[in-house]
Amino acid sequence: MLTKIKVSLSIILAVSIFMSHDINAENLEHNARITGDSYEVFVDGEWQEIVIKGVNMGMAKPGTFPGEAGIVYDEYFSWIEDIAQMNANVIRVYTLHPPDFYKALYDYNSQSNTPVYVMHGFWLDEDNMHIEKDAYNEVLMQEFMQDAEHIINAVHGNAKIEVTPGKASGTYQHDVSPYVIGWIFGTEWDPDFVMDTNTRHNDETSYDGNFYRTENASPFETWIARQLDFISTYEYETYANLTPMSFTNWVTTDILDHISDASEDDDAVGVDPNAIALQGMMQDVGQFASYHIYPYYPEFLNHEPDYIEYVDHRGEKNNYAGYLNALMEVHDMPVLVAEFGVPASRGLTHRNPFGWNQGFLDEEETGKIVERLYEDIIAENYIGGIIFTWQDEWFKRTWNTMDYDESHRRPFWSNAQTNEQQFGILSFDTLKIKLDGDLDAWDNAPLYEKDDGVLQGMRVDHDERFLYIRLDYDKDFTGSFKLPIDVVPNQGNTMLDDVTMAHGIEFYIDINEAESRVWVDDYYDFYKIQYGHQLEMIEVDNPLENDSGHFNPIHLTLNREVYLPHLDETLPFESYETGLLQEGIADPEHADYNSLNDYQWNKEEGWIEIRLPWMLIGSRDPSHRTFNGNIAEGDLETAVNVDGIFLGALAIEDDAVVDSFPRISDGELSPMEMFTWDEWDLQEYEPRLKHSYEVIKDLFDRY
DSSP: OOOOOOOSSHHHHHHOOOOOOOOOGGGOBOSEEEETTEEEEEETTEEEEEOEEEEEEOSOOTTOOGGGOOOOHHHHHHHHHHHHHTTOOEEEESSOOOHHHHHHHHHHHHTOSSOOEEEEEEOOOHHHHHHHOOTTOHHHHHHHHHHHHHHHHHHBTOEEEOOOTTSOOEEEOOBOGGGEEEEEEOOOOOHHHHHHHHHHTTTOOOEEOSSEEESSOOHHHHHHHHHHHHHHHHHHHHHSBOOOEEEEEEGGGOSOOOTTOOOSSTTSOOOOGGGOEEOGGGGGTOBOEEEEOOSSOSGGGGTOHHHHTOBOTTSSBOHHHHHHHHHHHTOSSOEEEEEEOOOOOSOEEEOOTTSOOEESOOHHHHHHHHHHHHHHHHHTTOSEEEESOSBOOTTOOOTTTGGGSOGGGGGGSOOTTOGGGGOOSEEEEOOOOOSSOOGGGOOSOOSEEOSSSSEEEEEEEEOSSEEEEEEEEOTTOOSEEEEEEEOSTTOSEEEETTEEEEEEESEEEEEOSSOOEEEEEGGGOHHHIIIIIITOOSOOSSOOOTTOOOEEEOEEEEEOOEEETTTTEEEOOEEEETTBOOBSOOOTTSTTOOTTOOEEEETTTTEEEEEEEGGGGTEEEGGGTEEEOOTTTSOTTOEEEOSOEEEOEEEEETTEEEEEESOEETTEEOOOEEEOOOOOSSOOOEEEEOTHHHHHHHHHHTO
16 A cells, blocks of 8 residues: 555545555556656557547536436447547546446547546536535545546456436446546636635645645645545556646636736636656656646637737737746646637627637537647647537526526526527537528428518528527518517517507517518616616616617626726627527528528518527526516516517608508507417437537647
8 A cells, every 4th residue: 555645635645545565666656747848648558648638528418417427329429429520539537427427438449449538527516615615624635536446446347336416326347447647636616616725724834645745835736646646546546547637727717917817716816736756656657737728718818918019930929828838937737728629609698809709600600619729739739739629508507697597497508699509519409490491490380471562471480599580571671570478477578660569578680682671679677787787887778667668789798897907998888789680591401501691681582580599588587488577676697487579560751650560540559469389398409510520620620
C-alpha cells in the first residue's frame, strides 16, 4: 500500500481504503502520456503523438434530464460511429454514463482500425457546492470519492452500481480503459465557492501526496490536488494504471487579470493549475490544464484591449486568439480547450465583436465559426480542442429566457429561443413544415376556408419546436397581412387596424414587403414588464393597462449596463428584437436552407408559410398547453393552461382591411376559430446531423 496520502478530513481517511496488492513501478501500465508539449497514446507497441479533435457528450436526450441516464445502446453506438466518421478522435464525458455507453464504445473500437478515445470527467454535486460554498465539506467529499471509485471501476469493466437517483447505475463489464486517455476532474468553478473555501481553510496551503503536491498554494488549489491524488491513487492501487490528469477550469477563474472587468464575479478569483506539481510515477504520465473557452463570454473578452487588438495567424484582429495567446503564456504545462463552440439557435444571448455570437447563427455558420476557433486553438499551440457539444440538450436553460418557461418541463419540447439547447452537432427535430409550399405536409383540416374574396384558406399545425401557419390567398392580391393571435383568456388588445376584435389579442404577425415581425401587447410584453416595470433598467413610456391598444416589438435582453474601468465608460443596457422574421426555406435538404428562416412568401402562387417558436408567442410549455398568464398583475412565473389558441387573418391594401378570417361585420371581427393540440410527454422527433457536421468533418480531416 502507498502510505503518503495525508488528508486532514477524517472522512477521507476513513474512505481511502484501496483494494490492491503491492504494485511497483515496473508493472505500472499507462496507455497515454504527456511528453513535453505533446499528447501521446500507445499504439501497436509505440508512442504516437495525437492532436485532440474532440466533442463533448452529455447524458440527456429529448424527454429526459441528464440524471435519468436515458440514452440506450443503439443511440450510443450510432453516435460514436458518426463521431468517428466526423474524423474526431476523442469523446469527452462529464461523469459516469450508463453501461450502454461503455459497451457501445467497446464494441465500436473492437471492430475499428482507428479507436475513438475518451477523456472522462468526475462531476461534483453542484447543489451542495452552491449551498455550502465549502470544497472541504464532508458530504461533498464522501459523495465524490464514492463516485470516483464507481467511475474508475466502470471504465475497467469491474463495477456493479446500485440505483441512485440522478446518477447512472447498472453492471459495467466492458473494459474500455485502453481507450481512456485522460481524466478531467470537476466543473466550472463558481467564484463564490472558490473564495469561500479559501477563506474558511486559509491554513490549507500545502499537500504532499502520492502523485501530487502543493506548496504555498491556495486552499482551493490544495483541495483540488487532494482529489486528483485520490483518483490517481485509487486507479494505481486497484488496476496498476495511471492516466494523464487535469481539472476543469474556465475563463471566469483563470489566472489572468483583466483591466476591462469591473464585475464582482467574472474576474474575482483564480484557480492556478501551475500550483499543483507532479511527483513519483505520475511524472512519467503527466498533467495538462483544461479550460472552457468561448469567444463571447465573459464580457471582458469583448473589451480587453490586448485581445481585441491581437493579430492572429491569418493577419486579422481576433479577440479569441488574443485570449488563447495570453492564457498559454502563463501555463507551465500543455493546455486543452475542453469546451468551445457556438449554438445554431434563433435565440441570442451574447455578442462577439467579430460575429462569433452565442446565438442567432444558422447551422452552416456555426460549423464555420467552430472551424475558425479550432484553427486558432491549434495556431496558439494548444494540444487540441473539444467541441461543445455532440447532441442538442433540451433540458438546458439560458439566462435571458429562463424566467419564461417551466423548468421541470424543459426536456419535453425544443425551445428555439434558448440557445443553450442548440449547441449540438446532432439535432432532434421534426421540422414538420419546411416552408417550401408542400401542401401535403399540412394534414390538419383548414382552420378557415372560403371561395370568395382575397383570403382563401388558413391552416395551423405544430411540432415540438414551432407553431405553423399557412395562409392561402388570391395571387393577384398585392397587399400585406396581419394575423391576430389570442393565447390567454380575458386579456389583450381588442383593436387592430380599426377592426374590433371579439377576442383580446396578445400578438399579431405582420407580413409585409418591408420588414415582417411579430408584435406583442404592451400588457403582455414580458421583456418590458421584467426590465422596465419590475427592475427599472429600461424606460417605459406608459403604465401597464389591459386593452391599451399598444403593441411593441418583441425583445430579449443581451446585457445589463457594463462598466469598463480602463475607459471609465459605462456601456448601456442592450437588447435585440427577437420578433423580427427572416424569410426563406426551412428544408435541411434544400440548397437554400437556413435554419434561422421563419417564413416563406410565394407571391406567384399566393401562399405564405410561417413557423413561430413557441416561446416567441408566450408559451411556457407547449407540451401541456401552458402559457404566460396575467404577468402584468402577477409575476413572471404566472402561468395559465389553455384549451387552445385563437387565430385569424386580415388582408390589408392601401391601409384598409379588404378581407379577413373570420369575417368582419359592422367593423368587428367575428369570434376567431381555436387551434388546439394534444398534450404530450413522449414527443416525436428524428435525429438529424446539422449542416455544421460536414464542415467539422472536413476541418478534423486536416489535422
